[in-house]
Every structure is written in C-alpha cells, then in structure tokens.
Amino acid sequence: MLDLLKNQLLFSGLLIAVLMGAINLGVAYCTFYERKISAWIQNREGPNRVGFFGLFWGFHFWGYGQPMADGLKFLLKEEMIPDKADKPLYVMAPAISFIVSTIGIAVIPWGGYLDIDADGIVDVACQVANPDIGLLYVLGVGSLGVYGVVLGAWASNNKYSLFGGIRAAAQMLSYEIPLGLAILVVVLSCGEVRLENIVRAQIEGGGTWNVFVHPLAFFLLFVTQLAETNRAPFDMAESEQELVGGFHTEYGALKFALFFLSEYTHMIINSAFLCVLFLGGWHFPWIPGLGLEDTAWWAVLAKMAMLGTKIAGCVFVYMWIRWTLPRFRFDQLMRLAWKGLIPTGLGLVALAVVMTYFGIPGSESVWPKLIWGLGGNAAVLFMVVLVVGMSPAGVTGRQANMPPISLLSPAKRVPRADQGTAN
Amino acid sequence: MITEDDIIIVDDMRRDMSLTERFYLPQIAQGLSVTLRRMFTKRVTLQYPEMRREPKLEGDLTDPHSQLNASRYRGVHRLNRDPDGRVACVACFMCETACPAHCIHIDAAESPWPDREKYPAKFDIDELRCIYCGMCEEACPVDAIELTYEYDLVGNTRNEMIFDKGKLLEVFDETCQIKPRRNPRITGYAGTGSPDHQPARPTGEQH
Ligand code: SF4
Ligand code: SF4
Numbered sequence: 041m042l043d044l045l046k047n048q049l050l051f052s053g054l055l056i057a058v059l060m061g062a063i064n065l066g067v068a069y070c071t072f073y074e075r076k077i078s079a080w081i082q083n084r085e086g087p088n089r090v091g092f093f094g095l096f097w098g099f100h101f102w103g104y105g106q107p108m109a110d111g112l113k114f115l116l117k118e119e120m121i122p123d124k125a126d127k128p129l130y131v132m133a134p135a136i137s138f139i140v141s142t143i144g145i146a147v148i149p150w151g152g153y154l155d156i157d158a159d160g161i162v163d164v165a166c167q168v169a170n171p172d173i174g175l176l177y178v179l180g181v182g183s184l185g186v187y188g189v190v191l192g193a194w195a196s197n198n199k200y201s202l203f204g205g206i207r208a209a210a211q212m213l214s215y216e217i218p219l220g221l222a223i224l225v226v227v228l229s230c231g232e233v234r235l236e237n238i239v240r241a242q243i244e245g246g247g248t249w250n251v252f253v254h255p256l257a258f259f260l261l262f263v264t265q266l267a268e269t270n271r272a273p274f275d276m277a278e279s280e281q282e283l284v285g286g287f288h289t290e291y292g293a294l295k296f297a298l299f300f301l302s303e304y305t306h307m308i309i310n311s312a313f314l315c316v317l318f319l320g321g322w323h324f325p326w327i328p329g330l331g332l333e334d335t336a337w338w339a340v341l342a343k344m345a346m347l348g349t350k351i352a353g354c355v356f357v358y359m360w361i362r363w364t365l366p367r368f369r370f371d372q373l374m375r376l377a378w379k380g381l382i383p384t385g386l387g388l389v390a391l392a393v394v395m396t397y398f399g400i401p402g403s404e405s406v407w408p409k410l411i412w413g414l415g416g417n418a419a420v421l422f423m424v425v426l427v428v429g430m431s432p433a434g435v436t437g438r439q440a441n442m443p444p445i446s447l448l449s450p451a452k453r454v455p456r457a458d459q460g461t462a463n
Numbered sequence: 464m465i466t467e468d469d470i471i472i473v474d475d476m477r478r479d480m481s482l483t484e485r486f487y488l489p490q491i492a493q494g495l496s497v498t499l500r501r502m503f504t505k506r507v508t509l510q511y512p513e514m515r516r517e518p519k520l521e522g523d524l525t526d527p528h529s530q531l532n533a534s535r536y537r538g539v540h541r542l543n544r545d546p547d548g549r550v551a552c553v554a555c556f557m558c559e560t561a562c563p564a565h566c567i568h569i570d571a572a573e574s575p576w577p578d579r580e581k582y583p584a585k586f587d588i589d590e591l592r593c594i595y596c597g598m599c600e601e602a603c604p605v606d607a608i609e610l611t612y613e614y615d616l617v618g619n620t621r622n623e624m625i626f627d628k629g630k631l632l633e634v635f636d637e638t639c640q641i642k643p644r645r646n647p648r649i650t651g652y653a654g655t656g657s658p659d660h661q662p663a664r665p666t667g668e669q670h
Pocket of ligand 1: 593594
C-alpha cells in the first residue's frame with residue numbers, strides 16, 4: 041500500500057482528492073467568515089444560529105453550520121434560465137469560472153518533498169504537478185478566469201450583466217500588466233519560473249523571503265490580485281449598487297453558487313500563489329522541522345499547515361479590505377492601473393534587473409540583498425511620491441463637461457457649508 | 464434645459480486633494496486601522512429570542528440595548544376597558560375614518576348600558592394592513608384605542624392576524640399596568656395606566 045503511494049502519479053491523485061475537499065471546505069467557511077468579519081467590523085454578531093445539532097439539542101455551535109445551510113439552500117432552489125438567454129453559454133459560464141479558478145491548485149507546492157517510508161530517500165513531491173513552467177501556468181490559468189464572467193454576462197441577455205462583463209474584461213486587461221511586472225521581479229531575482237524552486241531560492245537565500253527584498257512588488261501583486269479576483273475595492277464587475285449584481289444578475293440557485301464559489305476559490309488560490317512567490321511558501325524561519333531537509337510525513341504536514349496559515353492570513357486581509365474601502369470609480373480604477381501601478385512596476389523591474397546584473401540575488405550573505413532591495417524600493421517609492429506630488433490633481437466633484445466656472449457671476453458661488461440653504 | 468442661473472457652484476468642490484490623499488495609501492491605512500479597531504469593540508447586537516428589550520416608561524431610557532421606550536413605541540393595539548370592565552369604545556367611527564390604511568372595521572350596535580348610546584358589536588383590526596401610525600389613537604375621543612409596546616406580533620395565517628374585539632381586549636388585560644403613551648388623558652373614561660389604578664376585571668357578560 042505504502043509502495044503504491046511512492047508512485048508520484050498515484051500520490052498526485054490522492055493529493056487532488058484531499059485538496060479539492062480541503063479547498064471546497066475552505067471556500068465554504070470563507071463565505072461564513074466573510075459574513076462574520078463584515079459583522080465584526082460593523083459591531084454586529086454575524087451568523088450565529090445554524091448549528092450542527094441545533095435541531096436536536098438546541099446547540100448553536102456559534103453558527104458553524106451556516107455554510108451547509110447555505111449550500112443546501114442553493115441546491116434546493118429552482119433553476120431558472122432566462123427566456124432569451126444564450127442557453128449553452130449561460131449554462132457553461134459558471135462551470136468555466138469554477139473550473140478555471142480551481143485548476144490553479146495543481147502547481148502550488150504545498151509542502152516540499154515527502155519521504156514516505158523514512159528511509160532517507162525522497163519519494164514524492166507534495167505537489168500535484170511540478171511543471172518547469174509553473175509560474176506561466178498560473179498566469180495563464182489566472183487570466184482565463186475572466187472568460188466565465190464575460191461569457192455569463194453576455195449569455196444572460198441583460199444590460200446590467202453585460203456592463204459587468206465589459207468592465208471585468210477591461211479591468212482584467214489593465215491589471216494583467218502590473219501583475220506580470222510584479223511577477224517578473226520575482227522571476228528575475230530567483231532566476232526561476234518553477235514554483236518549487238522559487239520557494240527553494242527564498243529559503244536558501246538565508247530566509248530572505250521576497251517580500252523583505254521587494255516589498256513594493258509584493259504590494260503590487262496583492263493589489264492586482266484583488267482586481268483579478270473582482271474583490272472590493274475593484275469589484276466593478278459586480279457593483280451591487282450600480283449593476284444589481286453585475287455579471288451574475290440573472291443567475292440563481294446552483295449556477296450562482298458556482299460563481300460565488302469560484303470567486304472564493306480564486307481568492308484562496310491567489311493567496312497561495314502570493315505566499316509562494318513572496319512569503320516563502322511553506323517556510324518559516326526559527327521553527328525547526330520546516331526546513332528543506334525535513335521530509336518526514338509530520339514535517340510535511342507541518343509545512344502544509346504553515347502555508348495554510350499564511351493563506352488564511354492573506355484571505356483575512358482580502359476580507360478586511362473589502363469591508364473597509366468603497367469601490368473605485370471606473371476612471372479612477374483605470375488611472376490607478378495605467379498611471380500608478382504600471383510605472384511603479386516598471387521601476388521595480390528596472391531595480392530587479394540592476395540587482396541581477398550585479399549578482400545580488402545569488403550572494404551568500406543576507407545583507408547585500410536587503411540593503412539593495414530596500415534601498416531600491418525606497419528610491420522607487422520616493423520617485424512615485426515625487427511624480428504624484430508634481431502631477432496635477434485629479435478633479436473631484438465637478439466634471440470637465442460642465443460649463444467653465446468663469447461664466448458664472450461670483451455672487452452665485454456659495455461656500456460649502458451653505459449648500460443646503462442655497463438650494 | 465439647465466440655464467446658467469440654475470447652476471450653483473459650491474466653492475469647496477474643486478478643493479485639490481492633498482498629497483497623502485492623492486497617494487491613496489496613507490488614507491487606506493487609516494481606514495483599515497479604523498475597521499480593525501471596530502472588530503474589537505463591543506457588539507451592539509441584541510440576541511433577540513434570548514434577550515429582549517424591556518418596555519419602560521420612566522428612568523434612564525438612553526440605553527437602546529436593554530430598554531424599549533414604551534412612551535414612544537407603537538406596537539400592537541389594545542382596546543381599553545373603562546373602570547367597570549366594559550369596553551370603553553363608543554363606536555363613534557373616528558378611528559375607522561382616520562385610519563390611512565383602512566384596516567379598522569367596526570359594527571356599531573345599540574349599547575346595553577344606559578350611560579352611552581352605542582357600543583361596538585364587532586371591532587376588527589387587520590394588524591397586517593396596519594402601518595402603526597397611531598392616527599386611530601389620536602382620533603379617539605374617549606381614549607378607547609391605544610397602541611402598546613408589544614412588538615413581537617406573529618401569526619401563522621392572515622386570518623389569525625385580524626384581531627377582533629375579544630383579542631384586543633385581551634391585549635389590554637395583559638398590558639393594563641402601563642399607559643403606553645405620555646399623551647394627556649382626554650377623559651377619565653378609560654382610566655388606565657396609572658399604577659395605583661387597577662381596572663376592574665371583566666365580569667363575564669360584558670364586553
Ligand atoms: S395605527 Fe394607523 S394604520 Fe394602524 S389602525 Fe391605527 S390608524 Fe390605522
Ligand atoms: S375606538 Fe375610539 S375612535 Fe374608534 S370607534 Fe371606538 S371610540 Fe370611536
């Protein structure tokens with residue numbers, strides 16, 4: 041039995057089964073914690089009624105049965121297809137969305153190598169697939185995610201949905217660029233596109249995770265991932281207040297649930313990706329047993345738990361941000377991407393190129409990396425602030441297509457405090 | 464067509480954003496710190512079926528958590544009794560006329576008592592239709608109809624929610640210790656609400 045598991049193919053199969061279960065459970069509880077966190081931020085309690093045994097013993101269990109109840113509700117609802125919808129696409133879109141957001145799991149290195157029978161020889165990699173182009177795979181799959189949204193929006197034959205889909209497409213196009221630039225920084229400094237080796241490079245470089253060397257690139261990746269998952273403040277595709285729910289306006293029951301699940305799966309996968317690229321994957325300094333050479337099953341489990349903790353932290357920040365920031369206006373969103381994030385990203389790539397040219401990433405000691413990285417980041421940040429400070433401020437409130445102010449007599453101008461009475 | 468005269472410019476609108484505002488991040492950090500602090504402050508939720516707000520007329524009414532200001536709340540109606548335990552209503556139809564939701568239905572009949580001409584043979588209020596505006600209470604010349612502080616009003620069917628005279632008088636019997644409104648009493652007729660006045664109990668044949 042144990043020998044069978046030494047076969048990477050069979051082990052990968054087992055891993056897929058376990059991961060699918062774990063991630064779906066994680067997604068279910070993400071929806072629960074999303075509601076809880078929103079409630080806590082608003083001084084409420086959040087869902088706390090549905091318990092596993094509530095039916096029999098009146099035991100609420102802090103509402104932990106809520107995701108099951110929600111899932112059951114979605115299952116039992118009536119499946120509706122709008123009359124004029126493009127039926128094949130309408131049905132396919134949520135499935136595409138869900139599949140695309142799920143298959144990213146395949147290349148995440150969950151826990152390094154595993155030595156099953158403790159004979160000192162490494163047997164299998166704790167990773168479903170370990171292709172040389174892991175990073176490119178994640179990039180490709182990630183940008184496919186918008187297809188589900190756009191197809192669903194188009195197929196439901198609803199103007200609001202279509203607006204949502206168009207916004208999602210435009211937003212994705214703009215934010216893919218800074219995303220690529222941030223990843224390029226990692227690729228340059230690690231010299232690798234294989235995710236496993238990126239983790240290895242971060243560990244072998246004295247535990248200098250990329251986030252310590254390139255904090256701005258980490259930030260850039262985080263922001264663009266927020267946009268890519270359609271999370272607030274970049275949830276232009278959904279915009280409950282303007283678009284009645286955007287691309288999923290016409291969806292109900294299990295199809296809506298699939299869209300919903302895919303958003304959260306996307307969040308988890310993106311967080312995992314962020315952790316692998318910038319937060320050292322499953323590594324944590326000062327904890328014995330989480331090193332490269334620890335390959336016993338318990339060490340691998342500890343590594344997976346470590347990565348899981350980091351992912352949970354990232355997901356928490358996603359939710360925290362969602363319930364803090366209001367949505368960007370669409371022109372602000374575009375301005376942020378094209379005038380803010382992309383120039384910053386270019387500066388960071390230039391920094392990484394210079395560092396690579398001088399051989400900093402390969403150095404044995406930690407200090408040149410930190411000094412170069414942090415110094416360079418500070419310089420880039422300084423330049424960004426300089427440019428922002430010197431560029432004309434965006435006009436807020438009064439739009440350019442209104443008549444120029446000089447047309448009006450000064451008597452008509454009122455200070456802001458009197459606005460109510462003047463009207 | 465908007466003429467120039469109609470346009471009012473509010474001066475502050477073109478205020479330039481400061482550097483930190485244009486840079487977003489410091490402002491975002493500030494916002495995040497606010498929400499993080501909120502997460503650890505006291506929750507305001509009242510766990511309803513287990514915890515209830517107590518109706519109160521006097522004292523400290525500032526804590527919305529534990530108290531319900533019974534002098535302002537407009538909940539389910541009651542039909543008051545006079546000191547003899549008879550229904551105080553004289554079937555004048557003022558409330559039915561005043562009701563904006565048309566949810567009061569009264570059948571008047573000749574009163575069996577010598578001190579008044581009419582009394583309501585039937586008195587129905589559709590509690591589902593009612594908008595709890597309190598107009599009936601304002602209109603009543605003899606303080607016979609009042610809105611109480613009872614706020615959890617449930618039923619399984621629509622018919623169940625049409626309260627008839629008996630039910631409305633029952634509500635009175637349950638809440639007769641409190642006069643729900645601070646309005647001055649117009650008549651001494653429906654002498655209810657003062658703690659020292661225990662209204663007479665129904666004697667059976669009278670309603
Ligand atoms: S509270 Fe208003 S709506 Fe309700 S019965 Fe009285 S008058 Fe009618
Ligand atoms: S409740 Fe008051 S207003 Fe309504 S019919 Fe009776 S006496 Fe008249």
